[in-house]
Amino acid sequence: MKTAEPINTFDASSDDIEASREHGRQVVEAAGAVRRIAVDLASGSETQSARLDSAVSLSNEMVASMGETTRQLESIATFSEEIVSSVNETAASLEQVGGTTSGFATGIAEIAASAEETARSIDGVTTTLQGMATAAEETTAAMTEIASSVQSVSRDTEGLSASINQTAASMEEMARSISSLSGNADDLNVSAEETSSSINEMAASIEEVSAMSENLTSNVESVATSIEQMARSVQGVAQNAENIAAAATSAASTAGQMDRSLRTVASLAKRSEEVSRKLTREAEEGGAAAQRSIQGLSRIRTSIEQSSSVIREMGKRSDEIGGIVSTINILAERTNMLSLNASIEAARAGDAGRGFAVVAEEIRNLADRSAQAAADIAAIVRGLQEVARETVTTSAEAVRVVEEGGRLADEGSRGLQRMLAGIQESTDFVTQIARASEEQLASSQALVGSIDTTATQTRHVAVATVEQAKTTQEIVKSANQMRKTAKEVSQANGQQGKAAREIIKAAQGTAAVSAQLQKAASSQTTAAKEIAQALESMRRGAVSTNRALEEQTAATGQVSKETERLARQIANMGKAMSEQSVASAQIASTTQSIRRQSEEIAKGVTQQVRAAKDMKTSIEGISKDVGLITRSNRQHLDAFTRVLSSISEIREVTLRNVTSAKSLTDGAAGLTERAGLLARLLDRIGGNGRAKRPRSKAKQAGGTENA
Amino acid sequence: MNTFVLFEVAGTTYAVRSEFVQQIDMVEAVTPVPNAVAAVEGVVHSRGQVIPALNLRTRFGFPKAAFDMRSRLVVINVEGRVLGLLVDTAREFVQIPLASIEPPPEGITGLSSHYLEGIATLKGRLVLVLKLAEVIDLVDVQTIPSEAL
Numbered sequence: 117m118k119t120a121e122p123i124n125t126f127d128a129s130s131d132d133i134e135a136s137r138e139h140g141r142q143v144v145e146a147a148g149a150v151r152r153i154a155v156d157l158a159s160g161s162e163t164q165s166a167r168l169d170s171a172v173s174l175s176n177e178m179v180a181s182m183g184e185t186t187r188q189l190e191s192i193a194t195f196s197e198e199i200v201s202s203v204n205e206t207a208a209s210l211e212q213v214g215g216t217t218s219g220f221a222t223g224i225a226e227i228a229a230s231a232e233e234t235a236r237s238i239d240g241v242t243t244t245l246q247g248m249a250t251a252a253e254e255t256t257a258a259m260t261e262i263a264s265s266v267q268s269v270s271r272d273t274e275g276l277s278a279s280i281n282q283t284a285a286s287m288e289e290m291a292r293s294i295s296s297l298s299g300n301a302d303d304l305n306v307s308a309e310e311t312s313s314s315i316n317e318m319a320a321s322i323e324e325v326s327a328m329s330e331n332l333t334s335n336v337e338s339v340a341t342s343i344e345q346m347a348r349s350v351q352g353v354a355q356n357a358e359n360i361a362a363a364a365t366s367a368a369s370t371a372g373q374m375d376r377s378l379r380t381v382a383s384l385a386k387r388s389e390e391v392s393r394k395l396t397r398e399a400e401e402g403g404a405a406a407q408r409s410i411q412g413l414s415r416i417r418t419s420i421e422q423s424s425s426v427i428r429e430m431g432k433r434s435d436e437i438g439g440i441v442s443t444i445n446i447l448a449e450r451t452n453m454l455s456l457n458a459s460i461e462a463a464r465a466g467d468a469g470r471g472f473a474v475v476a477e478e479i480r481n482l483a484d485r486s487a488q489a490a491a492d493i494a495a496i497v498r499g500l501q502e503v504a505r506e507t508v509t510t511s512a513e514a515v516r517v518v519e520e521g522g523r524l525a526d527e528g529s530r531g532l533q534r535m536l537a538g539i540q541e542s543t544d545f546v547t548q549i550a551r552a553s554e555e556q557l558a559s560s561q562a563l564v565g566s567i568d569t570t571a572t573q574t575r576h577v578a579v580a581t582v583e584q585a586k587t588t589q590e591i592v593k594s595a596n597q598m599r600k601t602a603k604e605v606s607q608a609n610g611q612q613g614k615a616a617r618e619i620i621k622a623a624q625g626t627a628a629v630s631a632q633l634q635k636a637a638s639s640q641t642t643a644a645k646e647i648a649q650a651l652e653s654m655r656r657g658a659v660s661t662n663r664a665l666e667e668q669t670a671a672t673g674q675v676s677k678e679t680e681r682l683a684r685q686i687a688n689m690g691k692a693m694s695e696q697s698v699a700s701a702q703i704a705s706t707t708q709s710i711r712r713q714s715e716e717i718a719k720g721v722t723q724q725v726r727a728a729k730d731m732k733t734s735i736e737g738i739s740k741d742v743g744l745i746t747r748s749n750r751q752h753l754d755a756f757t758r759v760l761s762s763i764s765e766i767r768e769v770t771l772r773n774v775t776s777a778k779s780l781t782d783g784a785a786g787l788t789e790r791a792g793l794l795a796r797l798l799d800r801i802g803g804n805g806r807a808k809r810p811r812s813k814a815k816q817a818g819g820t821e822n823a
Numbered sequence: 824m825n826t827f828v829l830f831e832v833a834g835t836t837y838a839v840r841s842e843f844v845q846q847i848d849m850v851e852a853v854t855p856v857p858n859a860v861a862a863v864e865g866v867v868h869s870r871g872q873v874i875p876a877l878n879l880r881t882r883f884g885f886p887k888a889a890f891d892m893r894s895r896l897v898v899i900n901v902e903g904r905v906l907g908l909l910v911d912t913a914r915e916f917v918q919i920p921l922a923s924i925e926p927p928p929e930g931i932t933g934l935s936s937h938y939l940e941g942i943a944t945l946k947g948r949l950v951l952v953l954k955l956a957e958v959i960d961l962v963d964v965q966t967i968p969s970e971a972l
Contacts, residue, residue: 449849450849456913456915457846459916460847480916
C-alpha cells in the first residue's frame, strides 16, 4: 500500500532517480522484511500445523481415552450394580452369619456343656484309670508269677531234655547190644547143635542121681522130725522154768511186802492198844464227870426254884411299895394344893402375909420334890416288877432246861458206861492182835528167806534152760534147712531130668529159633536205629522247646516289664487325665468366654449388616453419580469431537496459510530480485545516483508486483 | 397386886389374877345338872356352898379328859359370882410384872380375843392371861352354836 504512493509520484529527474533509488532500497528492505515475516509466518504456521497435528493426535487420544473412560464408567456402573447386589448378598450372608453366630453361640454353649460332661467323663476315666492302674499292678504281679512258673517249666523242660538225652543214649546202647545180640544169635545157633548131643548124655546120669537123692530125702525127713520134737519139749521146759522164776520173784516181793505190812500191823496194834487204854481211862473219867454234872444239875434246879419263889415274893413287895408310893403322891398333891391356897390367902393378907407366903412357897416346893421322888420310886418299882416278872418266866424256862439237861446227862452217863464196856472189849482184841502179829512177823521172816533162795535157784535154772532152748532152736533150724535142701535137691534132680528132656527138644528147635532170632535182631537193629533217630529229633525238639521256653521266659519278663511300664503309663495317664480334667475345666471356662465373645460377634455382625445396608445405599448413590458422570462424559466427548473437527478446519486453514506464506515468500524473493535488478538498472541509468534508481525501480517493481 | 395363879388346860398354861381366886380344891364328885350349858360340868360342894363347875376344856373347845389326882377345881369369885373352873392342874403361884404382859396379837380376832387380857413370857414359857369376866360370861357361852342347850 505504501509502495503505491511513490509510484504515483514517479518522475524522471535525477532527484527522481535518487528518490527511485531510495524507494528501491526501501522496497528491498520491505521485501526483506516481508520475506522474513513470511518465513516466520511459514515457520509459525508450520509449527502451528505441527502443534495442531499433535493436538489432533492428542485429541484423538483423549477422545479414545474418554471413550475408554466412558466404557470404564459404564463398567464402573455395572460394577456398582454388582457391588450393590454383592453388598445385598453380603448383607444377606451377614444376616445368615448373624443367625449362624447365634447358632454358633448355642453350639458353643452345647460345647461348653459337653466340655463339662467331658470333664466329668474325664474324671470318670481318671477313676477308671486308677482302677486300671491297680488292675495293671495286679497284672504285673500275675505276670511275674507267670514268669516264675514259665522259668520253672523251662527248668523242667531242661530236665526233660536231659532225660531224653539219657534215653537216647540208652536206646543207642540198646541198639548196640541188640546188634551184638544178633551176632551172638549166630554163635548160639552153632553151639546149640553141639549142646544137644552132650545134653543127651547128661540126661542119663541125671536120672541116676535123682533116684539116690530121693532115698536121702526120706532119711533126712525122719531125723528132722525127731529133732523138732526135742526142740519143742526143751522150749516147754524153758518156758516152765521162766514161769517158775517169775513166780518165785513175785513170791519173794510179795513176801517182802507181807513182811512190811506185818510190821506195820504189829506197830499199829501196839499203838491202838495204848490208845484203847487211854480211851478207857478217859471214858471212866467222863462217866464220873457225867455223874457229877447230873448232881450239879439237880442242885441248880433246886436253887432256881428257890430264887423263883424269892422273886415272886419280891414282886409282891414291889406292889406294896407301889401302893405306898401312890399314897405319898396323893399327900404331895394335897400339900401342893394347900400351899397354893396358903399363898392365895397370904397374898390377900397383903404385907402381913408376906412371910407366910414364903413358907407356903417352900412347902409347895417340898411337896413337889416329894411328888417327884414318889414318881421316880414308882418308875423304879415298875421296872423292878417288870424284871421280876421276866425273871419268873426265865427261871421256869431254866428249870425246864435243867430238867432236860439232867435227863440228857443221865443218858450220856449210860452211853459212857456202854462205851466203856466196848472199849474194854476192843482193847482185849487189840492186845490179842498185837501178840498174833508179832508171831506172824517171826514166821514171815523165815518164809521170806526161803522164798528168796528158791527164786535165786529158779532163776539160774531158767537162764540155763533158755540157753538150751536157743541151741535147740538153732539145731531145728539147721535140720529144717537140711530137709529143705534135700527136697530141693530131689526136686532139682527131677526138674533136671525134665529139663534135660526139654533141652533136647529145645535144642532141636533152637536152630530154627535162632535163625528167626537173627532176623528179628536185625529188624530190631533197624527199629532201634529208627528209635534213635526219633529220639534225636525228640531231643532236638526238646532243645528247641527249651529254647522257646527260654524265649518265652524272656518274653514274659519283657511282658512283665511292659506291663509295669503300662502301669506306669496308666499312672501317668491318670496324672494326664487329671491334668486334662483341669484343662477341660479351663476349656469349659474358655468356652464360656468364647460364647460370650460369639454373642458379641453376633451383635457386631448385626451391626455389620446394618452397615452393609448403609453401604448399599451409598453405593447406589455412587452408582447414580457414576451414571451422571457417564452422561456428562458422553456430552464431553461430543463436544470434544466437535472441537476436533474445528481443529481440523483450523489445521486446513493453517495449511493454507503455510501455502500462502510460501507463495508470499516466493513473491518477496521475486520482489527482492526485481528490486536488485531495478537498483542495478538505476545505477546504470544514473551513474551517480545509484541510490535513486534502485529505489525507484524498487518502487516500480513493488507497484508492479502489487498490480 | 400382880400375883397370879397358873393352871394348865390341854398343855397350855393360863394365868388368872390371884385376887379372883377364892381357893383351890381337889376334884371330887361333880354332880351333873339337867339342861346345863355344855361347858358346865355340873355342880360341886365347896366349903358349904354349892357352886357350878365350868369345864375349861369344853369351854375352850378341847376334848374332855378323865379327872385324876392332878385335876383341880379353881374356885373363883368375880363380882360376887362364885364358880369352879375344872382344869388339868393348878400348882403354881407367881408374880408377873404388869409391864411384861403384852396385849394379844392382832391376828387373833373374834371370840378368843375376848378371853385374853394379854400374853406373858415366864422363864421362857408362854402364859395366856385370861379375862375371867369374859370366860364365865354364859351369855357369851350360849352364843356358841354347838351343843348349846
